[in-house]
Amino acid sequence: MMTGSGRTLRNQLSTLVAIILLALFLKWALTNFNGYQIQLLNLVAINAILALSLNFIYGFSGMFSLGHAGFMAVGAYVSALCVLTPEQKEIIWFLEPIFGPFANLHTSFFVSVLLGGLAAALMSFLIALPIMRLGGDYLGIATLGFSEIIRVLMTNLVPFTNGAIGLRGIPPYANIWVNYAWLIGTLYVIRSILKSNFGNVLKSIRDDEIAARTMGIDTTSHRTIAFCLGGFFAGVGGALLGSLITTIEPKMFNFQLTFNILLIVIAGGLGSVTGSVVGSAVITLMLEWLRIVEYPLTVNFSFLGLFQVGPTTIPGIPGMRMVIFALALMFIIIFRRQGLIGAREFSWDAFYGLPSTLKRFYQRRFGRARP
């Protein structure tokens, strides 16, 4: 048995060790993985940030929001505007000149990502003002509408966004260290809020708003805070994504993007931080791995020389992986509606308690057989 403070120390040390192990793995990956695989690792981190932010809004605070692509767009554009050099801007805005004050704006990448997140948070605050009183599906439709409005604005505010052509040549500062550092930062902030009593309060608003108000909780302000915080990290994720793929255009931030994040959140487990991270890894990697079904496949199989299949060639079917992916999701929804993790969370206490839990399980299961 351990004392409470001893356990806290152990858990903090464990977290530190885990972060160091992750860093070692990333360092190893940088030398041993090819560019494509590293890009996938980057995408896992960014998708995890986006999934965490949506899970915070939807899974923990109970607001069905479909506006994620809009927040990401704001984050990506504001960050790109900040980080592009004045010379680059002169080249990019060739149709119409860039809006004056932005022409000479240039910040470091970290500041640009932060500003991108803050702009997205401000945008979500403006959106929250009129719609926070809505609930359920209505909130989803309203946020979807706002996300589309943002996309149309991005297309037409040429002095700010360069219109439909988008922004090219964004400096690729979002390397693997930056992305994973932001992921850990996001995890820390969201986890620390959810672990405190504010997490209980947000969940109580989600579970029963009337009871929460009766308990003296200002539901509107709490929901607004949660919405803005989720919007902030969505903006951060959008900014990182823009820097990772170095090109952004309004078309990229359509509903499909929101939908992909929503899939990660639901497949991972609604209302679970662990689920969002695991879901991001599984879905991102699976989507890529499934590409093999789209390539031509040669089957040449023989079993001890008794029978022989092939050699035949199955032609690649474009789009096949989305079919398989959709089927996998259907299976998740039918057989495991709570997602891969459910609403459970990883904890070091459970991790270190695993041996004794297994022992207890074993004893309960098989112990009676032996006298």
Added chain:
Amino acid sequence: MSANPTNALDVKGLTMRFGGVTAIDDLTIEVAEGQITGLIGPNGAGKTTVFNVMTGFYQPQAGEVLLGTRKLNGLAPQAICALGLARTFQNIRLFDQGTVLENVMVGCHVRRKCSWWMAPLAWPPFFKEEKAIRLKSQALLERLNLGGVSGEKASSLPYGAQRRLEIARALATEPTILLLDEPAAGMNPQESSELMVFIENVRKEFDLSILLIEHDMKVVMGVCSMIWVMEYGRLIASGNPSEIKNNPKVISAYLGHQESEDSEDPQGSSSSDPQGSSSGGPQGPGADNSQGTASDA
């Protein structure tokens, strides 16, 4: 029932209409400081509506609710809770996904001082307050005999314990007045007699004034020092349990009018009906009788 300066809660001339329906009609009731007051009446009399007006969920068309000297109507439910008015619900409304402890901790939130953004900054006073909330909630659960189940999911508790948990959650907001909406609903006689002791203990231990809605007459008569009776949104009687027990208007409200021409109720809300004058009503309706009536109603 003269105007008492030590009333914890005053309702004056309250009228609440929903379209053409007048749910509460010019209602005046008082909740005395440090006592258990009952609000009874047949189904549909408007009792829960009174609670909903008191806690700010409905805005009345006329009249006012006073907590001490503070006017409550016009305030949002969360502001009213912060002023010290807590309630439970007729159909239990716990936060089902959370644990027992988390439910109570949510109740503590209204009294906390630190803000949410202090959590990621690892601000020491924030953690101190977090710890205090956890300890306070655990202590509260132990006082209400729920200490052993604090880690369980709230929805997994047996019915009676869920009722107690709802009261614990309400107490966590540090109220001065507690409104209980049918705390004995769905309980067997054994459970409801335990509940009577429990309510009385809670009042004493936490130094509260309690207003309770209840159909179980045994509970009402057992714990209340003052009872107000409503029918069709109006107050029809008030007084102590023995006065209410023998009040012909109360009896006819619960049993129905024996003869339609009975016009023996010109003056409302009088508490001094002579005990023997229960004209036509069942003779000497003791506690057992009216309890039977209530459970039929």
